[in-house]
Amino acid sequence: MELLRNRQIKKRQRRQRRHYHIRHKVVGxxxxxxxxVFKSNKHIYCQIFNDMENKCLCGVSTLTPSIRQKIAEEKEKAKKEGKKFTKTDQARLVGEKIAELAxxxxxxxxxxxxxxxxxxxxxxxxxxxxxxxxLQF
Structure with missing residues (x-):
């Protein structure tokens, strides 16, 4: 049990180190x-920042009411077809919405x-x- 916890902590620390290095290169x-972008086990979050003014212009996540409603509809549709609506599909919806807001x-x-x-x-x-x-990257 102790080994699993250490492995999870090290994995999180490696991600944070990568994020730290990326943030010093990527400036809005x-x-x-x-x-x-941030992802957790259940949800995905996406925001557009202007780092010069320290402002967030817009943000979307799978917890946003309009996205939640869309996810519920898509899950029902997929269930009727005998398929699954995965978290990757949810991320696609979030990407579409953030592009629309931008x-x-x-x-x-x-x-x-x-x-x-x-x-x-x-x-x-x-x-x-x-x-x-x-959106152009």
């Missing part, structure tokens, strides 16, 4: 804002801050759907 300016705010170019997470799975799905929505 007026021309190119920062699109930051367009409303007049943001077209962003730099992607993956938060120390590997560019794979849910992070990649969110980034790809944000690109499809019109």
């Amino acid at each position: 300016t007026h021309e190119r804002l920062r699109l930051a 367009k409303e705010k007049g943001v077209e170019k962003v730099c992607f801050d993956r938060g120390g997470f590997k560019y794979h799975g849910r992070i990649k799905a969110l980034a790809d759907s944000a690109r499809k929505g019109g």
Whole structure:
């Protein structure tokens, strides 16, 4: 049991170290804002920051009411078809929504801050759907 806990702590520390190094390279300016992503075991969070003014322009997560409603509808639809609506699919919805909100705010170019997470799975799905929505990385 002790070994498992140590492994989990080391894994979290490695992610935080990667995030720290990435944050010193990725800075959101007026021309190119920062699109930051965080994922937990259940949810995924996404925000657009202007680091020069220390402001968050917009944010979306799987806890946002409009996204929650969409997820519930998609889960029902998938259940009827005999499929599953995965967390990766939820990340795609979040990516589409953040791109939509960014367009409303007049943001077209962003730099992607993956938060120390590997560019794979849910992070990649969110980034790809944000690109499809019109954001340029």
